[in-house]
Amino acid sequence: MTNTLLSVRDLHVDFGAHAVIRGVNFDLSAGETVGLVGESGSGKSTLARAILRLLQPAQGSVEFLGLDLLKCPQAELRAQRRGLQVVFQDPLASLDPRMTVGETIAEPLKIFEPGLNAGARLRQVNAMLERVGLSPDMTGRYPHEFSGGQCQRIGIARAMILSPKLLICDEIVSSLDMSIQGQIVNLLLDLQRAAGMAVLFISHNLAVVRHLSHRVLVMYLGKLVEIAPCDALFASPIHPYTRALLAAVPRIAPHAAGAASPQAPGELSPPQAPPELAPAVLASAEVASAEVSPPRLMASGCAFRDRCPHALPVCETSNPALLEVAPGHWAACHRSHETLNPLSLRQ
Amino acid sequence: MGAFADEAARRLRSNSAAVVAVIALCAIMLLAWLGPWISPHNSQTLDWLHIAARPGMQSSHWFGTDRLGRDLFARTLAGTRASIAIGLAASVISLLVGVSYGAVAGYIGGRTDHLMMRLIEILSGLPLIFFVIFLTVIFGRSDYLLFFAIGAVGWLTMARIVRGQTLSIRQREFIEAAIASGAGAGRIIARHVVPNVIGPVIVYATLTVPQIILFESFLSFLGLGIQEPGASLGTLIAEGAGEMEAAPWILLVPGSFLAVLLLCLNIFGDGLRDALDVKDG
Amino acid sequence: MTPTLSVERLRVRFSHRTGSIEAVDGVSLQVAPSECVGIVGESGSGKTQVFMAAMGLLAGNAQVSGSVRFEGDELLAVDAPTLNRVRGSRLTMIFQDPMTSLTPHLTIGTQLAEVMVAHLAMPWRDARSLAGRMLERVHVPEPKRRLGQYPHELSGGMRQRVMIAMSLLCEPSLVIADEPTTALDVTIQAQIIELLRAVRSEFGMALVLISHDLAVVAGLADRILVMYAGRVVENAIAGELFGHPRHPYTAELLKCIPDINGARLARLPTLAGQPPRPGEVREACPFAPRCPRAADRCRIERPELTGSSTSQVACHFPLTS
Numbered sequence: 001m002t003n004t005l006l007s008v009r010d011l012h013v014d015f016g017a018h019a020v021i022r023g024v025n026f027d028l029s030a031g032e033t034v035g036l037v038g039e040s041g042s043g044k045s046t047l048a049r050a051i052l053r054l055l056q057p058a059q060g061s062v063e064f065l066g067l068d069l070l071k072c073p074q075a076e077l078r079a080q081r082r083g084l085q086v087v088f089q090d091p092l093a094s095l096d097p098r099m100t101v102g103e104t105i106a107e108p109l110k111i112f113e114p115g116l117n118a119g120a121r122l123r124q125v126n127a128m129l130e131r132v133g134l135s136p137d138m139t140g141r142y143p144h145e146f147s148g149g150q151c152q153r154i155g156i157a158r159a160m161i162l163s164p165k166l167l168i169c170d171e172i173v174s175s176l177d178m179s180i181q182g183q184i185v186n187l188l189l190d191l192q193r194a195a196g197m198a199v200l201f202i203s204h205n206l207a208v209v210r211h212l213s214h215r216v217l218v219m220y221l222g223k224l225v226e227i228a229p230c231d232a233l234f235a236s237p238i239h240p241y242t243r244a245l246l247a248a249v250p251r252i253a254p255h256a257a258g259a260a261s262p263q264a265p266g267e268l269s270p271p272q273a274p275p276e277l278a279p280a281v282l283a284s285a286e287v288a289s290a291e292v293s294p295p296r297l298m299a300s301g302c303a304f305r306d307r308c309p310h311a312l313p314v315c316e317t318s319n320p321a322l323l324e325v326a327p328g329h330w331a332a333c334h335r336s337h338e339t340l341n342p343l344s345l346r347q
Numbered sequence: 348m349g350a351f352a353d354e355a356a357r358r359l360r361s362n363s364a365a366v367v368a369v370i371a372l373c374a375i376m377l378l379a380w381l382g383p384w385i386s387p388h389n390s391q392t393l394d395w396l397h398i399a400a401r402p403g404m405q406s407s408h409w410f411g412t413d414r415l416g417r418d419l420f421a422r423t424l425a426g427t428r429a430s431i432a433i434g435l436a437a438s439v440i441s442l443l444v445g446v447s448y449g450a451v452a453g454y455i456g457g458r459t460d461h462l463m464m465r466l467i468e469i470l471s472g473l474p475l476i477f478f479v480i481f482l483t484v485i486f487g488r489s490d491y492l493l494f495f496a497i498g499a500v501g502w503l504t505m506a507r508i509v510r511g512q513t514l515s516i517r518q519r520e521f522i523e524a525a526i527a528s529g530a531g532a533g534r535i536i537a538r539h540v541v542p543n544v545i546g547p548v549i550v551y552a553t554l555t556v557p558q559i560i561l562f563e564s565f566l567s568f569l570g571l572g573i574q575e576p577g578a579s580l581g582t583l584i585a586e587g588a589g590e591m592e593a594a595p596w597i598l599l600v601p602g603s604f605l606a607v608l609l610l611c612l613n614i615f616g617d618g619l620r621d622a623l624d625v626k627d628g
Numbered sequence: 629m630t631p632t633l634s635v636e637r638l639r640v641r642f643s644h645r646t647g648s649i650e651a652v653d654g655v656s657l658q659v660a661p662s663e664c665v666g667i668v669g670e671s672g673s674g675k676t677q678v679f680m681a682a683m684g685l686l687a688g689n690a691q692v693s694g695s696v697r698f699e700g701d702e703l704l705a706v707d708a709p710t711l712n713r714v715r716g717s718r719l720t721m722i723f724q725d726p727m728t729s730l731t732p733h734l735t736i737g738t739q740l741a742e743v744m745v746a747h748l749a750m751p752w753r754d755a756r757s758l759a760g761r762m763l764e765r766v767h768v769p770e771p772k773r774r775l776g777q778y779p780h781e782l783s784g785g786m787r788q789r790v791m792i793a794m795s796l797l798c799e800p801s802l803v804i805a806d807e808p809t810t811a812l813d814v815t816i817q818a819q820i821i822e823l824l825r826a827v828r829s830e831f832g833m834a835l836v837l838i839s840h841d842l843a844v845v846a847g848l849a850d851r852i853l854v855m856y857a858g859r860v861v862e863n864a865i866a867g868e869l870f871g872h873p874r875h876p877y878t879a880e881l882l883k884c885i886p887d888i889n890g891a892r893l894a895r896l897p898t899l900a901g902q903p904p905r906p907g908e909v910r911e912a913c914p915f916a917p918r919c920p921r922a923a924d925r926c927r928i929e930r931p932e933l934t935g936s937s938t939s940q941v942a943c944h945f946p947l948t949s
Contacts, residue, residue, distance in 0.1 A: 094521050181896070211893050
């Protein structure tokens with residue numbers, strides 16, 4: 001694709017003996033929003049840090065506008081950071097407590113546009129504050145004087161001030177109140193549309209991802225298990241983990257009473273509405289996913305097989321590759337071709 | 348930084364012991380520097396008529412005189428001036444060197460940090476007094492040597508403290524955010540690390556001053572520091588020690604000044620730590 | 629029938645050098661035996677503080693007034709030994725982060741057995757075997773092995789199961805679960821909600837489920853209380869609340885929950901402004917600044933909780949179905 005912005009190939013990240021990211025490949029195009037979902041241990045936040053080279057991957061390449069960020073010299077990397085920005089999860093922790101809000105937002109300008117005089121800088125900072133819904137008279141205040149939502153806006157202002165081509169959002173609404181989440185998401189949507197920016201939106205909140213993304217990547221224990229256009233993923237998920245994830249999201253059924261189950265009974269939910277994973281299976285599943293033991297992961301076979309209700313003997317021995325099952329829809333499952341006929345999965 | 352300074356100042360003001368200590372310190376410093384105008388005597392003039400005279404309000408020698416007839420009041424004030432000046436100057440130097448060294452070691456980490464810390468450990472292991480004596484033998488006595496020796500005392504521990512603080516700051520998200528914004532190591536250390544570790548550093552620096560003054564006094568007491576006819580509290584105490592039985596005031600006057608000075612500095616340092624501690628982190 | 633828990637006009641203030649901050653501003657509620665009550669609210673709502681007051685776990689600078697009665701006995705301003713007879717045995721609590729609420733240097737078995745030894749004067753060996761059986765009942769795989777493990781060796785979901793087990797050991801009448809699933813992955817969250825449902829039907833105790841997530845509460849609660857800025861603004865049967873919310877805040881909050889099933893939206897529904905921080909409430913009705921229905925009366929006159937036994941609301945202009 002000629003407008004590929006980011007190209008990640010064969011990325012591996014190890015924390016000591018523990019493989020956190022085990023071979024990730026994907027592309028991201030200019031202007032598109034890609035949602036990255038996964039739970040703890042999936043490696044999604046580590047992926048963000050690897051792309052930003054905040055840690056050094058063991059293997060692989062991250063090409064941003066053609067330049068491999070992992071191999072280029074530090075000075076070149078710093079120059080590229082202008083186009084590749086990030087907003088972190090904890091709004092207050094990502095702001096320097098000893099710097100005023102104005103100084104924090106101005107810092108990227110000081111780094112990349114040293115020629116600007118103080119007045120011009122201040123004007124840009126004020127303009128940015130207004131664009132994120134804050135007022136310019138807040139420049140002299142300190143982060144601890146603001147709420148979580150406001151701090152997140154400041155973080156977004158800092159990330160956007162140089163109009164990056166790609167913005168990585170690492171769980172940016174997870175620590176915010178529900179009535180505020182929408183504000184931040186809408187702000188992001190507005191800024192993105194105005195700037196034509198690409199966004200990598202990392203979240204465990206599937207509902208939010210659904211409304212934001214063009215495409216969705218699903219990660220499990222360091223690997224991508226499914227990639228699909230957003231509508232396709234939510235309407236007809238292929239990988240059993242994706243289906244389990246969607247089934248587990250608690251919903252408010254229209255006639256909810258004390259007996260309401262986490263899955264909405266039938267209406268508009270994914271075709272596989274009844275619980276995919278029985279509690280007993282889920283319980284034992286935790287043993288596998290939680291105590292992530294390296295020898296286990298290094299073993300051949302699909303990482304999800306211990307929790308998967310549809311596992312076959314082949315899943316023990318052979319690691320399924322990420323294959324294009326339908327146009328634009330990729331899944332790493334030996335049984336992905338069977339989803340066309342849902343009944344065959346019910347054993 | 349403004350809001351934090353205000354808050355810390357307010358907390359300090361409410362600590363009565365610290366306030367008294369500060370007032371006493373200011374009084375001593377004022378006295379030391381304005382002394383020459385108050386006292387009719389010079390710290391160097393020998394008054395043959397009043398050798399080892401007792402302190403008294405009637406005579407012009409309020410604190411008495413020493414063995415050579417020099418006015419003790421003037422000499423003590425001169426000594427106080429010297430001790431405070433050396434203490435402050437050496438503290439500032441050790442602060443600058445220690446903070447830079449520690450911040451760089453802590454931030455860069457890895458092998459660089461390893462090497463830098465090994466160097467500190469080696470230097471800490473050197474018996475300082477012997478080192479100073481050794482240097483005195485080679486280079487002769489000089490005030491510059493004194494400065495050097497004293498500077499060598501303070502910065503080692505300061506560097507360790509700053510490195511420790513830097514290590515704990517290093518992993519915090521706002522540092523990652525600064526790196527992701529494209530800031531280089533120099534900028535991050537100067538603008539993000541140092542301002543955030545400054546709390547414990549200031550406290551330690553304040554508590555270093557009395558240490559340094561004491562060390563200088565010790566060196567001078569041993570004859571390695573300030574030379575005649577200059578005076579520091581250490582040299583005065585050394586002289587006074589020799590006259591303890593016959594003319595105790597020669598020891599007591601500079602001794603009390605030193606004791607009060609150190610006490611006030613320590614109380615102030617403690618108060619500062621309490622004032623800065625609460626909001627940190 | 630005495631309610632299991634009865635809170636009346638509870639006020640909690642935290643004193644600071646600049647003054648005192650109101651965290652709970654006159655809350656009254658009741659929990660009937662075997663009832664599951666969901667408490668929903670955002671930051672600053674005071675939902676946790678109400679139950680910290682009941683458990684006697686408030687910070688040192690807290691001033692409490694009002695009454696909290698558990699099975700008829702007053703809990704506030706009662707001395708520690710009296711409170712300790714009740715807490716941990718008949719009135720138990722499950723916290724949000726099991727890692728910090730379990731003692732890191734004691735094994736799971738010790739911590740579980742300790743509860744029974746302390747409250748039921750049981751010998752250690754019996755207590756340990758009962759602990760093992762309770763771990764089975766909460767579906768912890770390989771319970772014998774777990775007894776000898778330390779908290780850090782268990783996953784988040786597993787630790788939460790241990791906490792649930794711990795809360796059930798002395799057959800409590802009321803279990804308070806404070807955001808029990810917030811720190812967990814969504815698949816594990818689903819399991820814990822299932823577990824809580826199973827446990828409720830098996831043990832029959834009352835359950836208070838505190839959460840900021842209405843969907844989590846929807847799966848379990850018979851009745852739901854919505855709190856805002858230290859007050860209860862709506863108290864209704866679950867079906868009523870979701871189907872016909874009467875307080876504007878409840879209605880807006882329901883709209884804010886992004887729907888994973890419905891049509892994709894160009895913009896997410898949201899509520900302007902933010903919940904007030906404790907001590908920041910200026911108007912008589914704390915929701916007035918953000919309320920689409922606010923009128924002058926709302927700024928001057930404080931709305932009190934009124935209504936029937938099935939549905940109460942604190943609003944001058946409640947929504948009608």
